[in-house]
Amino acid sequence: MHHDTGRIHELDAVRGFALCGILVVNIWQLTDMAEVRAPGEMVPLRHLLSVLFEGRFFPIFSFLFGLSFALFLNRAAQRTDRPRLILIRRLVALGVLGLVHHQFQPGEALLPYALVGLVILLPATSLPRLAILVAGLAATIGVALTLGGGLALVPGLFLLGLAADRYGLADTLDERTWQLTAVFALALPAAVLTAMWEYRTPYLDLLVSTAPPIAGLLGALTYLTGLLLILRTETGAVLSEVLEPMGRMALTNYISATALILLAEPHLHLSGSDKYGILLCLAAAIITIQAITSWAWLKLFYYGPLEWLWRCITWWELVPARRTPEPVRYR
Structure with a gap:
């Protein structure tokens, strides 16, 4: 039995990429770093990182x-x-894991993911695909224009992901280079303009401004389509070798990153500081550790440790995890 069937390698690489971007924001949220230097004036590097990372990868x-x-x-x-019973068990297991993770990282994503999955995503699977797409677009754009960004965007984005499957986007990704190019060409200037709008919005107005969520979504679309195009090049093949294992072990990496940040904090003293240069070094170190560990782990096992546990609970059976070496064939 081949355990990797059904995996779409490009999507694993994109998931690994998103994980790297989320990490940067998670570090400053988890360590509660200083956002402002003087009243109403953001720390310059934080200001820049906010526009490059915050709300773009989530x-x-x-x-x-x-x-x-x-x-x-x-x-x-x-x-x-x-199948729905299997999915309910999968989401409940994710919620329990999220509840534990929440004790260490308040504001983490797994618990909300599980709840939105149970309450919105699972019932939506029985709707026609056009209804899913319209609801996804309405919820995502509506939330961005009214409630802002963050976790409030999750229901709409989940529905858009579901719609993408129903319209066969994942299965036909290889054939969509020109469509990806067109979306990227439209999204890039829009993302740059809205990022400048966000950057120029005074700090005290950011909380009520629609600039961050709109710029964030356009930035996300640009990063997503841009990366999918890069992955089709020779450079992209090398990048995929690094990102793909990280994406396949996204759950393990997301939770272990929290542990690594909390272990590093007493030595780095990021809390309350504006040491964003050190934050970037920490992010690079964690990404390097996770990239090497994920690559090495998946040479021996089919799944990451938490992915394996999640899979066992989902199917309520002990799933084989260890890769068997290929038999040597002598001519």
């Missing part, structure tokens, strides 16, 4: 969750008569 991660949820449901339906 939407990609959320969209991919909705998409992989749909792909998993399709595979579960081939294996069992009760």
Whole structure:
């Protein structure tokens, strides 16, 4: 039995990429770093990083969750008569893990993901695909224009991920280079203009401004389509070798990053400081550790440690994890 069937390697690489971007924001949130230097004046490097990272990678991660949820449901339906029951168990397990993770990182994503998955995504799977797409677009754009960004965007992005599966986007990704190019060409200038709008919005107005969520979503779309285009080049093939294992172990890497940040904080004293240069060094160190560990781990095992545990609970059986060496064939 080949365990990697059904995996879409480009999406694993994108998930790994999104994880790297989320990490930067998670470090300053978790260590509670200083945002302002003087009243109303942001720390310059934080200001720049906010516009490059904040709200840009979380939407990609959320969209991919909705998409992989749909792909998993399709595979579960081939294996069992009760695929929804399997998915409920999968989401409950994720919620429990999120609840534990929340004790160490308040504001983490797994618990909200599990709840939105149960309350919105699972019921939506029985809707026609056009209804899913319209609801996803309405929720995402509506929230960005009214409530702002962050976790409030999750329901809409989940629905868009589900719609992407229903319209066969994942299966036909290889054939969509010109469409990706067109979306990227439109998204890039829009992302740059809205990022400048966000950058120029006074600090005290940012909380009520629609600039951050709109710029964030356009930035996410630009990063997503841009990376998918890069992955089709020779340079992209090398990049994929690094990002893909990280994306396949996204759950393990997301949670272990929290542990690594908390272990590093007493030595780096980031809390309350404006040492964003050190933050970038820490992010680079964690990404390097996770990239090497993920690559090495997946040479020996089919799944990351938490992915394996999650899979066992989902299917309520002990799933084989260790890769068997290929038999040597003598001529």
